[in-house]
Amino acid sequence: MNNLIAHRSFRRQALPESIEEAHVLLDELWTDAPFVPEMDRMTFATAVIEAASNIVQHAQPQFPTPVELGVEIEVRTQCLRAEISAFGAIDPQLDSKGREMPGPDAESGRGLALIRALVTTMTFVRHDDTNTWVLSRDSNPQP
Numbered sequence: 001m002n003n004l005i006a007h008r009s010f011r012r013q014a015l016p017e018s019i020e021e022a023h024v025l026l027d028e029l030w031t032d033a034p035f036v037p038e039m040d041r042m043t044f045a046t047a048v049i050e051a052a053s054n055i056v057q058h059a060q061p062q063f064p065t066p067v068e069l070g071v072e073i074e075v076r077t078q079c080l081r082a083e084i085s086a087f088g089a090i091d092p093q094l095d096s097k098g099r100e101m102p103g104p105d106a107e108s109g110r111g112l113a114l115i116r117a118l119v120t121t122m123t124f125v126r127h128d129d130t131n132t133w134v135l136s137r138d139s140n141p142q143p
Contacts, residue, residue, distance in 0.1 A: 006032035006075040014056045014069040014086065022052045022071050033075040040139040044080045047118040048073060051084040051133045054111045059086040062129050070132075079120075080139050085132040092131060 008025045012018055026045045030036065052071055059067040070085035116122050119137045126132075 002076045009072040011070040014067045043118040055086045059089040080137045
């Protein structure tokens, strides 16, 4: 079974200080799930922070109100999962450019490729005015 062990979430305006809150959320999560291997923690946390940072830096509002960032993370017995959402954002019209790392001289475009390299699965869902990236990483707990 893949039972829920720990869960954390927040939703707030997508500002740079929201990234620090995501870091705090992850630190709190690991206190409830100390059995998660360090490598899984680091790679998953990097992917979550990168996705949240992309929203803070690049999400464009669909309405006159600011975009909100939502972060929901959980630890299950064999999986780490996160939903990183941009509430009130326009559709980013994603394409396959994020599948390959850009050349060494490129100044942007590494975010989605980095996330894909760090997690087991990454999906994108658009529902109404919300863009959500669902990240999961298989994890085998340490005895």
